Each structure stands twice: as C-alpha cells, then as structure tokens.
Amino acid sequence: MNPPTIVIVGGGAGGLALATQLGRTLGKPERANIVLLDRDTTHVWKPLLHELATGVLNSSMDEVDYRGHSSAHHYRYQRGSLSGIDREAKRLRLAPIVDEEGIEVFPARELSYDYLVMALGSVSNDFGTPGVAEHCHFIDSPQQARGFQRDMINTFLRYTDPSMRQHTQLTIGIVGGGATGVELAAELLDASRMLNAYGVTAVDHQQISVHLLEAAPRLLPGLSERISQTVQQELEKMGVTIHVDTAVKEAHASRLITGDDETIETDLNVWAAGIKAPPFLAELGLSTNKKNQIKVAKTLQSIDDPTIFALGDCAECPQGEDSSVPPRAQAAHQQAKRLAKNLVNLLEDKPLTDFRYRDRGSLVSLARYDAVGSLMRSSASRGLFLEGWLARRAYASLYRMHQLSIHGAPKTALAWLVDKLNRYLKPRMKLH
Template structure:
C-alpha cells in the first residue's frame, strides 16, 4: 500500500521549516512522502532581501540549496511552478521549466497529492498605481533583489561622470514605510559609504539622497508609535528624507509624483508599499479575500477543502473577533510548527488543533547603525523596548533561529562561526 504524499508548494520561511519538520517526523520513518515544490533552486530568508539588494548579503554564502537540504532532511524536492489545481483528482499542474534563454528544460507536468500545503508568500501591491510596474524595482524575490543591486551599482558608477548625472545628487525614492522600506533606506546609505571606500564610485554619504515615502500618518504603521517615532528620528539623523501622509499617484522613469502634485526627482525607484498574495491563487477554485489570500480555518485548512492547507502570507487565518494573523515571518514559523502536528494528526485521524498567533515582538534593522524594536510582547504587556547594540544582537538572533529550524544546532553553530571568519576574510559587501 502506497504511503500518503504531502506536497508543500513554496519553500519560503514557513514552507522550508515545515518540510524539514515533516521530513524528520514522517519522511524518515516512511510514514509519508514529503515533497517540496519551488520554482527556485535555492532558498534565501525573505527578511534579508533588503541586504541582498544592497550587496551586504552574499547570496552564495547564505542561500540554501533545496536538493542538498532535502537529501539531509528526508524530503524530496521538485523544481516547478504551480499553475493549476484539480481538487477532485487531487492533482496539481506544473508549468514548464525554461532556462534563461527561454528554452524548455522540463515540459508541463502533474503531481498527485493526498494533502496539499500552499506556502507561496506574498508580493508587493502596487494598488494599480500608474507607472509602478514599468519604473519601480520590487524586492520580493532574490532575482529582483539582485536586479536592483546591479542597477544600483551602475547608477552609482554613472555618477562618477558628471555628464551622465540626472540630478545634482544621486536620489533614490522608496515608496513604503514598512519594515522593508525602512531597512532598505538605512542599508542604501551604508552601501554608498562602502562603495566609495572600495573605490567603486565617487558618490559618498553627502552625495546620495534617499526619500522614504509612506501614505500612512507615520512609518511602520503596524508597530507601536514609540518604535515608529524612534525609527523616523534615527533615519532623519542619518540623512533620509521622510515623507509621511504622502501617497504616490504616478511613477515615471526619473521621478515620483505625489497625490498633491509634488514631483520628487529620482535616479532609482523602489516600490515596497503593501503586500498581497500572488494573483494566480484566485484562479485555483479556492475562496480568497481581496488581497488574494486563501481563506482558511484556524486549523489552517482551506474553508473549501479539508485536504488543502495554506500558511504564511498567502493565507487569511482568523484570529479572534474580526482579526486575522498578520503577514510576518514569525507567524509563518509558528504556523509551520502547528501544521506539522496537524498533518500528522490527519494521518492518524485525530482532531486538528487551532492556530493561535503569539506576537513575540518586532525588530527593525537600521544597517550597521542601529536597530529598534520590542520583545516579549503579550496581550497584557507592550513588551521590552530595545535599541542600539542589544537590539542589533536580538535582530541577528532572528536569522539564527530560522537557521536552527531548518539546519539544527550543529550546522547553525558552524554557520555562525563561518560568518564571523568572513568578516575578516571578505569585503563587507558584494561588489559585482
């Protein structure tokens, strides 16, 4: 008799952690076949994409190869993209795989499942704003982050020749004052200092201008007002020009136009305002909300099909009265932990447990300069406010916790040691 097959679509923070857990609890003992499907060959932790975009993070050092990881953790990896679902036959349809030149490497395929987990993350929401798709970078994937880094370095290089300059200052416009926009702003200032120090460009800290634009009345609207005020003060002290209560009505090649008609001249534009689940999720025949998220029960099962689960940013999971789980990395990790138990309960015909989100606090990195946030939050407490060196250490520990969930303690310890050594052996940023 064939063992049941659990297919996880999406190898992000939650999907990879889930595949690792299920590999050890079910795959190793041959109680189920665990298959992880992702369109990429490697995994990069999404909260680090702003560092990859500025070259501070070297993806070749920090990415996880799915094939190598799967062989060590008792699951099977398949490369591919989901483009269809047949719930009656319990089959997912996979799009053809093409190389960089558009040549087909693998044809369209089908993959059967007994239980399906959708963990496809989120993408930026441009809200239909004119010109954004054509004239703004997005930082939703490693490929987009690397594309921005290439464009950033080329723009910095152009400023070495005054004849090629668009403005008197190299100006970068970032739309969206959430965590990605805030962290990218600080990293860009640090990147300009490093590129100047390495002799890549004549641009220095005084020659770069970063505009951070947020439509809400304050930065980081999802976090506490104290964190928001502290972050804005820190960014402004670094030289970032912060615009709050400012909506963008149009993006053009070298400028952003606000709702009030103000024109901000720019050399590079980044859109980091709002998120939504990938649009194709609305075409699978499952109930979704206005942000394309799959509607699930608190057990993380789709409201339409008990054999389909969704987690992370692509799931709309109820949490109390008129509340839903926020799209955050810590939520995805918590859901992976519960879902591993619930899928095991499915196999043993036991009742499933409800997911209850625990907010452990939030931390925002301001490059090498600082970090701000709070920890140990609860329904009865606002938590412990942190900034400075202690907050930086706490922020760094978040990535180590992610590594711990997918690698285990020995390999995470070795990775920490390698990172420490590379601080002395390699440049602080990737220069190509």
C-alpha cells in the same frame, strides 16, 4: 498500501521549515512522502532580501540549496511552478520552466497529492498605480534583489561622470514606510559609504539623497508609535528625507508624482508599499480575499477543502472576531510548527488543533548603525523596548532561529562560526 503524499508549494520561511519538520517526523520513518515544490533551486530568508539588494549579504554563503537540503532532511524537492489544481483528482498542474533565453528546461507536467500545503508567501502590491511596474524595482525575490543591486551600482557609476548626471544629487525614492522600506533606506546609505571606500565609485554618501514615502500618518504603521518615532528620528539623523501622509499616484523613470502633485526627481525607484498573495491563487477555485489570500480555518485548512492547507502570507487565518494573523515571518514559523503537528495528527486519526498566533515582538534593523524594536509582547503587555547594541544582537538572533528550524543546532553553530571568520577574511560588501 503506499504512504500518503504531502506536497508543500513554496520553499520560503514557512514552507521550508514545514518540509524540514515533516521530513524528520514522517519522511524518515517512511510514514509519508514529503514533496517540496518551488520554482527556484535555492532559498534565501526573505527578511534578508534588502541586504542582498544592497550587496551586504553574500547570497552564495546564505542560500540553501533545496536538493542538498532535501537529501539531508528526508523530503523530496521538485522544481516547478504551480498553474492549476484538479481537486477532484488531487493533481497539481505545473507550468513549463524556461531559462533566461526562453529555452524550455522542464515541460508542463502533473504532480499528485493526498494533502496539499500552500506556502507561497507574498509579493508587493502596487495597487494599480500607473508606471510602477515599468519604472520601480520590487524586492520580493532573490532575482529581483540582485537586479536592483546591479542597477544601483550602475547608477552610482554613471553619476561619477558629470555628463551623465540627471540631478544635482543621486536620488533614490523608496515608496513604502514598512519594515522593508525602512531597512532598505538605512542599508542604501551604508552601501554608498562602502562603495566609496572600496573605490567602486567616487560618489560620497553626502551626494546621495534617499526619500522614503509612506501613505500612512507615520512610518511602520503596524508597529507601536514609540518604535515608529524612534526609527524616524534615527533615519533623519542618517540623512533620509521622510514623507508621511504621502501617497504616490504615478511613477516615471526619473520622478515620482505624489497625491498632492508634488514631483520628486529620482535616479532609482523602489516600490515596497503593501503586500498581496500571488494573483494566480485567486484563480484556483478556492475562496480568497481581496489580497488573493486563501481563506483558512483556525486549523489552517482551506474553508473549501479539508485536504488543502495554507500558511504564511498567502493565508487569511482568523485571529479573534474581526482580525486575521498578520503577514509576518514569525507567524509563518509558528504556523509551520502547528501544521507539522496537525498533519501528524491527521495521519493518526487524531483531532486537529487550532492555531494561535503569539506576537513575540518586532525588531527593525537600521543597517550596522542601529536596531529598534520590542520583545516578549502579549495581550497584556507592550513588551520590552530595545534599541542599540542589544537590539542589533536580538535582530541577528532571528536569523539564527530560522537556521535552527531548517538546519538544527550543529550546522547553525558552524554557520555562525563561518560568518564570524568571513567578517575578517572577506569584504563587508559583495561588489559583483
């Protein structure tokens, strides 16, 4: 009898961690065929995309190649993009893959499964706001982050020539005061200093204006008020202009229009307000919510099909009576760990156990200047508030924990050593 096939769709933080764990427990002893499906060939940890967008992160050093990783961790990688599911036949329909010139690289094909895990993450939610899709950058993928960096550098270069300036200051508008918007605002100011120091542009950071707009009454509405206030104070010290209680109703190439009809003239726009699961998930025949998230039970099984699971940002997993697990990287990692055990239990005819989310706290990076957050939160405690050097070290450790989950201790230690050496050998910023 052939071993069952477990297909994981999406190689993000949760999907890659799950494939690694299942490869070790089921793939290596050949108890199951583990397949990771992703449209990209490499993985970049999503919380680092704001650093990739500003050039602080060198993706060639921090990308994980799925082919090489799969060979070392006993699972198979398939490049593809999901277009449909035949649940009765247990087959996935994969869309053709084309290159930048529109030439077909992989034809449309099908992939069979016994158990399916959806780990497709999330994308920005523009809420149908006019002009956003055409005139704002999104930073949901490495491709989008690199596209923003190219546009950012070109904008800085154009501003150096007085005849090409649109405004008296180079102005960047960021819509969304969540973690992505806050961290990007700080990184942009740091990037402007480095671009000037490396001689890429004559624009000084004092000639740059960053506007951060948030529709809620405060920044980081999902975190504690203390963290929100501290972050706002630090950003304002850096020179960021904060707009709270400010929704954006229109976006144009060179301006943002707020709900109060205020016009903010801009040279570059970024949309980081709200998230949703990829829209096509609502077309697969599974129950989803308004954000396209697949509705799952506490065992992470779809409420419609016990052979289909979902985790991370694309899943609505109940937590308590009237709430669901928040769409955060730590939740995806915890769910991957639980689901790895549940899939082993499933193959051994043992009962599945419910997922319980444990909030370990939250940390927000403000470039190399500062970090703010809390750790060791629980239902009975607000946790330990951190800022400054200690918070920066704690924030850096989050990425090392992700590396541990997908590489193991020896390779993570080597990666840490290489990063330390590169800090002295290479520029802090990727300039091309």
